[in-house]
Amino acid sequence: MRPKSILLRSYDWENDNSGGWEPWGDEALRAREDTAAALISSxxxxxxxxxxxxxxxxxxxxxxxxxxxxxGLTTKYHDLERAEHHLYKAQMAGSWPASVELSKLLFEEKINDKWEAILEDGHQQGFIPSTFWLARFRYMQSKTRATAMQVRPLLEKAADAGHPAARLMLAQLKGRGMFGIRAIPQGFREVNALYDEFGAEPIS
Incomplete structure (x- = not known):
């Protein structure tokens, strides 16, 4: 059995730390939601x-x-316009996790640039998943030392909160010399320590 990647472990971490960031429906509705979700595969x-x-x-x-x-991640259905509609609807109903999911869709599918404002809002409110993904996407847009320095405070905040992928990304940027030559050895030590801690594959 292959170990989980640190990115997948981060999804678990985000789920575990998002409970207070979403309205909780009544018990009868939750039971029906669970039943419907259980049918997805069958x-x-x-x-x-x-x-x-x-x-x-x-x-x-x-x-x-x-x-x-x-x-199209779990079913044959693939309609990005509908996906955006439903995630936006959940976001507007008060779900911060949905705001991150919407931002990922907008960024990864190159639909529009609204992801940045959405994630910035979540970051300002203290929602750590928003903080991490804001840093990650900004760096993915421009993998330069200047961008690395710009997103460093975001990564440090998410890493201090325990976000696994933020901890790894911060260590990797150190190891690549993005924060100066003197930080490179520390970066390599931190990366190796994280792999040992999680027993996991690198982030992709």
């Missing part, structure tokens, strides 16, 4: 139908799932 058509009903009833969870499904 009966996606039934799952999608129920998720659409739940979405109309105001379920943030359903809108997040629909946003995921319409990206």
């Amino acid at each position: 009966d996606p058509e039934a799952a999608m139908a129920e998720l659409h009903i739940l979405s109309e009833e105001g379920s943030i969870f359903a809108d997040r799932w629909l946003g995921y499904c319409y990206q």
Whole structure:
């Protein structure tokens, strides 16, 4: 069995640390949401139908799932416009995790540049996943020393909070000399320590 990548471990960390950043629906609605989600792999058509009903009833969870499904990640359905619609709807209903998911979609599919303002808002509110992805996407746009220095405070904030991918990215940038030659040995030590700590594959 291959170990999880640190990026996948970061998704787990974000899920574990996002509970207080999303409105919690009533128990009856949550039970129906769980039932619909459980059908995704075995009966996606039934799952999608129920998720659409739940979405109309105001379920943030359903809108997040629909946003995921319409990206073609777990089903045959692929409609990025619908994915954006449902994630935006969940975001507007008060879901900070949905705002990160929406930003990822906008950035990775090159739909528009609104991802930066969305993530900046989450960062200003103290939502650590927003802080990390804001740093990561900004650096991915321009992998220069100047950008690395610009995103360093963001990475340090997320790393101090325990975000695994932020800790690794910060260490990798040190190891690449982005923060000066003297930081390179420390960067290599921190990268190796993180691989030992997580027993995981590198971030991709």
